[in-house]
Amino acid sequence: MVKRTARRLADNREIIYFDSDPQVVREAEDTRELPAQQPASEMRRDPLTGEWVAIAAHRQTRTYKPPAELCPLCPSAPGRPTEIPESDYEVAVFENQFPSFAEGIPGELATVDGMPMVPKAPASGRCEVVCFTSDHNSSFAQLTPQQARLVVDAWADRTAELSRNPAIEQVFCFENRGEEIGVTLHHPHGQIYGYPFITPRTERMLAAAEKYRAEHGRHVLGDVLAAERADGRRVVVDSDHWTAYVPAAARWPVEVHLVPHRQVPDIVALTDSERDDFARVYLDVLRRLDRLYDKPLPYIAAWHQAPVRVGRDLSWLHLQLFSIKRTADKLKYLAGSESGMAVWINDVTPEQIAERLQRLDA
Numbered sequence: 001m002v003k004r005t006a007r008r009l010a011d012n013r014e015i016i017y018f019d020s021d022p023q024v025v026r027e028a029e030d031t032r033e034l035p036a037q038q039p040a041s042e043m044r045r046d047p048l049t050g051e052w053v054a055i056a057a058h059r060q061t062r063t064y065k066p067p068a069e070l071c072p073l074c075p076s077a078p079g080r081p082t083e084i085p086e087s088d089y090e091v092a093v094f095e096n097q098f099p100s101f102a103e104g105i106p107g108e109l110a111t112v113d114g115m116p117m118v119p120k121a122p123a124s125g126r127c128e129v130v131c132f133t134s135d136h137n138s139s140f141a142q143l144t145p146q147q148a149r150l151v152v153d154a155w156a157d158r159t160a161e162l163s164r165n166p167a168i169e170q171v172f173c174f175e176n177r178g179e180e181i182g183v184t185l186h187h188p189h190g191q192i193y194g195y196p197f198i199t200p201r202t203e204r205m206l207a208a209a210e211k212y213r214a215e216h217g218r219h220v221l222g223d224v225l226a227a228e229r230a231d232g233r234r235v236v237v238d239s240d241h242w243t244a245y246v247p248a249a250a251r252w253p254v255e256v257h258l259v260p261h262r263q264v265p266d267i268v269a270l271t272d273s274e275r276d277d278f279a280r281v282y283l284d285v286l287r288r289l290d291r292l293y294d295k296p297l298p299y300i301a302a303w304h305q306a307p308v309r310v311g312r313d314l315s316w317l318h319l320q321l322f323s324i325k326r327t328a329d330k331l332k333y334l335a336g337s338e339s340g341m342a343v344w345i346n347d348v349t350p351e352q353i354a355e356r357l358q359r360l361d362a
């Protein structure tokens with residue numbers, strides 16, 4: 001059982017505590033003087049690709065690599081209030097102070113001045129920050145399975161709630177980890193974006209799944225999963241409910257997909273045993289990644305969930321975990337082919353990276 005306590009910060013942003021202890025009381029007040037939130041993000045649609053771009057100029061002023069004693073994600077202490085009013089917490093989620101997508105942005109669908117082919121609209125939606133632990137110097141990989149499970153429950157809660165928001169079409173839970181990825185706060189945390197549209201990547205995956213189903217009558221990811229498990233050469237962890245493998249056409253020098261054995265649209269649909277098993281498998285994979293080089297691996301963990309209202313039967317939840325690090329001291333940059341043409345060139349074969357991860361057994 002998870003205890004959930006929703007509160008408000010000084011500027012009326014919502015904060016939600018998730019606790020494994022049902023007795024705990026969360027009623028600390030935010031004592032800061034904060035200006036009222038005035039989110040102003042706009043989105044414009046690229047007429048050449050049909051894809052939306054969010055323009056959030058106010059984010060330039062956001063907190064940039066503060067010293068540890070000023071971390072806004074640590075619990076509050078006397079004389080040092082943070083984003084989290086409590087003096088301790090297990091998992092806390094709050095609305096981002098510098099959101100790319102937010103509720104209540106004034107304006108309506110229009111076009112950019114003099115450009116009738118370029119629609120623009122308020123970037124409606126919601127951006128949240130998920131603090132995985134109150135321990136500043138920890139990481140997701142260092143959580144216990146019980147702590148990781150509480151994060152899964154928090155993701156499920158947020159996905160369910162944001163899915164009920166009529167402005168939101170897709171919920172994206174993710175973690176950026178490491179300075180090389182551009183992380184500006186070291187405290188272990190992830191983010192959740194509620195987008196007001198279906199993302200380009202998801203649209204392409206839905207189209208591919210629909211085409212495959214028309215030809216084969218089955219889900220493409222189900223067939224991929226069965227083939228990976230049968231072959232085994234790229235499988236890193238195979239468990240009761242989840243398999244982690246390096247995809248056969250991996251784009252990144254380190255890339256692992258964690259896929260549930262049952263087709264479910266989103267984290268909300270996972271059973272208790274699937275959530276517990278995910279926590280074990282994910283921690284196992286993260287710990288292998290951290291042993292790959294001589295220091296913790298920078299990575300991006302991206303949950304692929306079904307859109308809120310369409311394509312749910314064509315979706316199969318999975319986590320895509322990848323790193324831009326191609327050797328201990330070299331980064332993979334998205335250069336001409338990747339950035340200009342979206343054609344990835346991978347210098348490492350997926351079989352090589354899978355073999356290395358297999359050998360890094362705990």
Ligand SMILES: [Zn+2]
Nearest residue numbers: 071074136187
């Ligand atoms: Zn901190």
